[in-house]
Amino acid sequence: MMSNAPIGLFDSGIGGLTVVQEVFRQLPQEEILYFGDTLRCPYGDRDKNEIIRFSTEIGDFLVNRGVKLLIIACNTATATSLSILQQRYDIPVIGVISPGSRAAISMSKTMRVGVIGTRVTVASDAYAKEIHRLNPKLYVVSQACPEFVPIVENDRIETEASKRIVARDLASISTENIDTLILGCTHYPLLKHVIQDVMGSRVQLINSAEETAREASTILSIKNLLNERRSEKRHKFFVSANVDTFRMIGERWLGRKLDVELVDLFNSNQPRTFRVI
Amino acid sequence: MMSNAPIGLFDSGIGGLTVVQEVFRQLPQEEILYFGDTLRCPYGDRDKNEIIRFSTEIGDFLVNRGVKLLIIACNTATATSLSILQQRYDIPVIGVISPGSRAAISMSKTMRVGVIGTRVTVASDAYAKEIHRLNPKLYVVSQACPEFVPIVENDRIETEASKRIVARDLASISTENIDTLILGCTHYPLLKHVIQDVMGSRVQLINSAEETAREASTILSIKNLLNERRSEKRHKFFVSANVDTFRMIGERWLGRKLDVELVDLFNSNQPRTFRVI
Numbered sequence: 001m002m003s004n005a006p007i008g009l010f011d012s013g014i015g016g017l018t019v020v021q022e023v024f025r026q027l028p029q030e031e032i033l034y035f036g037d038t039l040r041c042p043y044g045d046r047d048k049n050e051i052i053r054f055s056t057e058i059g060d061f062l063v064n065r066g067v068k069l070l071i072i073a074c075n076t077a078t079a080t081s082l083s084i085l086q087q088r089y090d091i092p093v094i095g096v097i098s099p100g101s102r103a104a105i106s107m108s109k110t111m112r113v114g115v116i117g118t119r120v121t122v123a124s125d126a127y128a129k130e131i132h133r134l135n136p137k138l139y140v141v142s143q144a145c146p147e148f149v150p151i152v153e154n155d156r157i158e159t160e161a162s163k164r165i166v167a168r169d170l171a172s173i174s175t176e177n178i179d180t181l182i183l184g185c186t187h188y189p190l191l192k193h194v195i196q197d198v199m200g201s202r203v204q205l206i207n208s209a210e211e212t213a214r215e216a217s218t219i220l221s222i223k224n225l226l227n228e229r230r231s232e233k234r235h236k237f238f239v240s241a242n243v244d245t246f247r248m249i250g251e252r253w254l255g256r257k258l259d260v261e262l263v264d265l266f267n268s269n270q271p272r273t274f275r276v277i
Numbered sequence: 278m279m280s281n282a283p284i285g286l287f288d289s290g291i292g293g294l295t296v297v298q299e300v301f302r303q304l305p306q307e308e309i310l311y312f313g314d315t316l317r318c319p320y321g322d323r324d325k326n327e328i329i330r331f332s333t334e335i336g337d338f339l340v341n342r343g344v345k346l347l348i349i350a351c352n353t354a355t356a357t358s359l360s361i362l363q364q365r366y367d368i369p370v371i372g373v374i375s376p377g378s379r380a381a382i383s384m385s386k387t388m389r390v391g392v393i394g395t396r397v398t399v400a401s402d403a404y405a406k407e408i409h410r411l412n413p414k415l416y417v418v419s420q421a422c423p424e425f426v427p428i429v430e431n432d433r434i435e436t437e438a439s440k441r442i443v444a445r446d447l448a449s450i451s452t453e454n455i456d457t458l459i460l461g462c463t464h465y466p467l468l469k470h471v472i473q474d475v476m477g478s479r480v481q482l483i484n485s486a487e488e489t490a491r492e493a494s495t496i497l498s499i500k501n502l503l504n505e506r507r508s509e510k511r512h513k514f515f516v517s518a519n520v521d522t523f524r525m526i527g528e529r530w531l532g533r534k535l536d537v538e539l540v541d542l543f544n545s546n547q548p549r550t551f552r553v554i
Contacts, residue, residue: 026382028412098498105303106491133505134494135305214383217411218495221375228410 001068001091003225006031006236007216008067010058013041013153014246015187016073017253019096022213023071024254029226031233033062034073035263039240042149043076044118044185051120055081056088057265061238063089068225071216072096075117075185075208079124092219099211100182101130105138107204108180114173114203115142116195117184118149127184141176142184145169152187155249163194170198182206190253238263278345278368280502283308283513284493285344287335290318290430291523292464293350294530296373299490300348301531306503308510310339311350312540316517319426320353321395321462328397332358333365334542338515340366345502348493349373352394352462352485356401369496376492377459377485378407382415384481385457391450391480392419393472394461395426404461418453419461422446429464432526440471447475459483467530515540 007023009016013036020034035058037043043051055077062070070085070093072078078095086093104113104127115127122144131138147169151162173181181203183189189207196205220226237260239246247260284300286293290313297311312335314320320328332354336347347362347370349355355372363370381390381404392404399421408415424446428439450458458480460466466484473482497503514537516523524537 022383026379026412028414092499094499098495102303102491102494105494106299106487133503134498135303136507137305210383214379215495217379217382218375218492219499221411222369222371222496226410230413 001225003068004031004227004229004231005066005068006033007069007071008033008035008062008065009071009073010035010037010055010062010077011074011186012036012043012076013038014249015149015152015185017250018186018189018207018209019071019073019212021254022209023216026213027217027220029228029230031227032235033065033067034235034237035062036237036239036246038242038246041153042118043074044120044146044149046120048080048120051077051080052084055085059085059088059093061263061265063091067091069094069216069220071212073186073209073212075121079121079126092223094212094215094219096186096208096212097126097130097184099215100184100206100208101127101134102215103206103211104180104182105131105135107206108138110177110179111137112139112176112178112180113141114176114178114181115140115184116145116170116173116181116188117142119144119146121184127182141173141178143169143173148191149185149187152190157190157194166191166194167198170195174199178203180204180206183208235259236261240265278502280345281308281504281506281508282343282345283310284346284348285310285312285339285342286348286350287312287314287332287339287354288351288463289313289320289353290315291526292426292429292462294527295463295466295484295486296348296350296489298531299486300493303490304494306505306507308504309512310342310344311512311514312339313514313516313523315519315523318430319395320351321397321423321426323397325357325397328354328357329361332362336362336365336370338540338542340368344368346371346493346497348489350463350486350489352398356398356403369500371489371492371496373463373485373489374403374407374461376488377461377483378404378411379492380483380488381457381459382408382412384483385415387454387456388414389416389453389455389457390418391453391455391458392417392461393422393447393450393458393465394419396421396423398461404459418450418455420446420450425468426462426464429467434467434471443468443471444475447472451476455480457481457483460485512536513538517542
């Protein structure tokens with residue numbers, strides 16, 4: 001694998017752009033390929049096997065394009081598909097759950113941690129399992145907030161109605177006396193100011209996007225895959241629907257022009273050259 | 278390599294115990310072997326080749342005892358010997374400089390970062406090199422603080438004289454308008470309250486011990502080497518001199534009884550079974 005190959009990332013839609021933003025910030029020498037499954041978004045309430053099938057299709061698409069590292073920039077897809085994609089490809093595959101879990105263990109002083117996410121992520125108990133695998137002593141409480149993703153995907157972050165939904169959905173977890181709250185969905189960092197207001201300044205929010213970009217840096221580093229060439233980057237974004245909306249929102253969030261292309265996964269005749277273990 | 282093998286750590290003296298403390302906190306299921314080179318401490322003003330020789334002797338000692346991961350818990354030894362030890366052993370070897378650098382890149386908002394360390398660490402420019410390898414856009418300023426290690430090793434942290442030395446040595450870097458300061462020596466977290474007072478609350482301090490334990494967790498995780506057995510741990514500490522002083526200070530810092538043994542590296546007839554590449 002060449003160190004100047006791109007990093008692949010995917011998400012059910014635009015939420016994973018928070019991870020892209022952090023890769024651009026922390027690893028500005030890396031080139032990325034992003035896939036947003038805007039046709040089938042959201043994943044958060046879907047059947048587990050369906051999410052695994054979607055993740056595999058998208059993983060194959062990106063791996064076929066020669067990515068050196070695959071980031072599942074979606075908590076729901078990480079919770080369901082990480083170990084399957086790790087076995088499927090011979091490049092490193094990381095999700096967003098381990099980085100957020102490790103950050104919570106490192107940052108919590110009181111050992112009382114909260115997690116918010118979609119229904120599938122919370123039902124999978126993936127954060128509590130990962131945290132307890134590393135450190136069984138932490139108290140972990142979680143809360144599904146299924147209405148947060150539509151707020152972000154529909155660009156209604158700053159409305160009063162949205163603020164009321166956030167306050168209502170966090171009411172229960174705010175009484176749990178936690179000192180650390182994992183934003184267990186890549187969409188949620190876009191709501192972080194609203195969430196911080198509800199939780200209060202004593203609760204530190206963990207942005208899994210930020211932590212994931214940092215772990216990508218660690219893994220590329222130990223595998224000698226960091227791109228140290230300062231050549232021009234050609235970042236590329238693929239979506240399964242709604243090119244124009246994706247481009248408009250993405251360009252505003254990332255503050256740069258995006259090269260966005262529509263892909264029909266079912267009819268893409270891609271060569272199957274990756275190694276299936 | 279077995280996942281229930283211990284993690285090896287070494288330092289010129291007691292400073293590396295800050296990394297041990299973080300491994301205990303973040304990875305309580307792991308067992309550790311620690312070597313403190315108290316006979317030859319401090320390393321900070323020594324010749325580079327001498328430090329490489331010491332690091333290799335200690336690395337061999339720990340690798341011969343079957344550690345699954347070697348942590349150079351000393352900035353000076355990391356700056357001089359990391360790549361040499363990475364080539365020498367077939368287990369993963371990490372230092373404290375990359376984790377601190379990655380944390381600074383992730384945490385700094387203004388992209389203006391300071392580094393304090395020993396003379397050798399600062400002269401090596403290792404932090405600026407590592408930060409710029411990942412992200413050339415950061416401004417990095419560094420300052421040698423050679424008197425901080427003796428303050429910690431001699432247990433004079435809370436004295437007025439020590440506070441004056443810290444204020445004097447940080448006078449220059451405090452005018453640099455940085456928002457993030459890397460404590461580029463494993464001894465310095467023990468002085469963090471004094472350092473924070475001098476730098477002011479707007480400057481976030483990066484404890485490389487905390488960040489290194491977290492990267493150890495990432496690396497053990499992707500290599501499937503996390504210890505998930507909850508059996509009793511037998512942590513072991515080796516020193517090259519001053520067993521009683523090491524035990525006294527170490528037990529106070531770590532809040533637990535330590536099993537400390539004196540080792541004569543020159544006369545230890547250990548089998549040389551590791552693979553030299």
